[in-house]
Amino acid sequence: MTRTSFAERWDLDPARREVLSTIVDGLASAERVIANAEAAKAMLLKAAQDNGLEILAEMGAPSGWILPVRAIAADIAVATNASDRTIRGRMDDAAVLIEQFPATFTALVDGRLSRGHATAVTEEGLRLTDPDARGRYEQLVLERAAGQSPGRLRAIAKAVAEECDPTTIAERHEVAFARRKSWVEAREDGMGVFCLLTGATEARAMQNRATSLAITIHRANRADGASEDERTLDQIRADVVADVMLTGIPSAHVADESGGNALAAIHATVQITIPAATLTGIGDDAAFLAGHGPIDPDTARRLAGGATLWSRLFTDPDTGCLRTVDSYVPTAAQKRFLRARDEHCRFPGCRRPVMRCDLDHTVAHSAGGPTAVTNLAALCRAHHLLKHYGNWTAHHGADGTITWCSPTGRTMQDVPAPVVRFIPSDDVDPPPWDGDPPDF
Known part of the structure; x- marks a missing residue:
């Protein structure tokens, strides 16, 4: 598909602003209704499971004999066009949500959380077997849930669960690392999936290096103008991983000006x-x-x-x-600080990694905005364009909080993580902006 460059800021006239505001309000209201309906479904599923368990108790049957529960699940499955196995899983999920995470369930009933948010809270908190620790975890996560997407809330929940877990991560990691392995899963049409279970640091480093190699190849192919390589970044990354595994080198997909392999100097960070x-x-x-x-x-x-x-x-x-x-160069230190603070795109709900983002002046440099950490934030290319041309505005607080205002006048805050965790490799910068809007 041919793409043409067009960059012009647009504004909403009052009439259209009112129409769009009504639409957004309606969708937000619908989401609250859906959340309440999900809570009602959870209550019914738990009630169905409870009835099956009561039948078992009345019969004096052994706990492993769950035929009444299976029969009830099958009945629900037929009525709702689902499999009975799926319904049994949903029964278990509903029981966990209502019994072990009551505050999260209440938030779902009230429409303050979606089912996706509730799932993130319960899945990350299930490892906490102590009721007091789980209660503290739930309280801390829900305090930070407002305005978060399910993906962002899951990251918060993971960190809070670690804080509340009485078992040290060193103990858990020793057990988990002993289970490292690799395996292959068959797929249709002559495809397969190579899987590797290993330490998180090794896995992340491998993915980062594969991405760096793929970006180098992709840029070189675009720069020479003669290449007919139409592979996507994902396809190149998969090919590079296969090359390294089978030959020990990333293959000479790209040569530098001296004739050497330009990929050899790229390392994972x-x-x-x-x-x-x-x-x-x-x-x-x-x-x-x-x-x-x-x-x-x-x-x-x-x-x-x-x-x-x-x-x-x-x-x-x-x-x-x-x-x-870990740097003595002020400009590099400033860049590292910003990327470490932000971790990902600072547009509400976006989780695009900071290494794929631009560092944007909140107040444009041309308008007198300083090149300072109090006026810079990571934005992915799509949301960078949205800020400049999409009638969104941003205000940068001294603590790094960014207050966004939408075209219809709604405001929302994006707060940086309280503990800095990550910056990407400086070897990989986002591709140059050619003026074309990216795909959302």
Whole structure:
């Protein structure tokens, strides 16, 4: 499809603003109704399961004999055009939500959370078997749930669950790492999936390096103008991984001007945030890996020991704010701080990784906006364009909070993570802006 460049800011006239405001209000109201309906479904599913369990108890049947529950699930499945296995799973999910996460269920009833939000809270909190720890977890997560997308809320819930879990991540990681393996899953049409279960740091580093290699190839193919390579970035990334696994090198897809392999110099870079007490060995709090979440302290300390592939950020133990950055170049340090603070695109609900974002002046530089951390934020290309040409405005607070105002006048805040966790490799910058709007 041919794309043409067009960049002109548009504004809403009062009449159209009112029409769109009514539409947005209607959709928000519909979401609250849907959430309430999901809560009603959960109550009915739990009631159905409870009835089956009561029948079992009245019969004096052993606990493993669940035929009444299965029969009731099959009845519901036929009535709702679903499989009985699916209904049984939904019964279990409903029981977990209502019994173990009552505050989350109440928020669903009230329409303050969607089913997706509730699922994120319950799935990340299930590992907390102690009722007090689970209650504290639920309270902390719900306090931060307002205005978050399900994806962002899941990241918050993962971090809070780690904080509330009485079992250390080092103990859990030792057990989990012993289960590392690789396997292949067959797919239709001659395709297959190669799967690898390994440490989070290794997995993230492999994905980052594959992405860096793929971007280099993609840019080179566009730059020479003669290439007929029409592969997408995903396709190139898959090909690079296959090359490395089968030949030990990423293959000479791209040669530099001297005739060498331009891909050989690209390395994976991941970043972790390490509490100072963990780094010095006097504490065992979890470190945080970008795009994943908590990792065990032994791995974090080993990576912080000077390996050139790892950038290091150090946080204040009291505030969680960035204390120092592993760089002596001020401009690089500023860039690293911003990317570490933001982690992802700062448009509400967007989780596009910061390494794929632009660093945007909230107040345009041409309008006198300073190049300072209090006036810079990561925005993915789509939302960068939306800010400049889509009638959205942003106000940058001194603490990094960005207040957005929509075309219909609604305001919402995007608050940076309280603990800095990640910056991407400086080797990979977003592609140059050619003026064409990206696909949303």
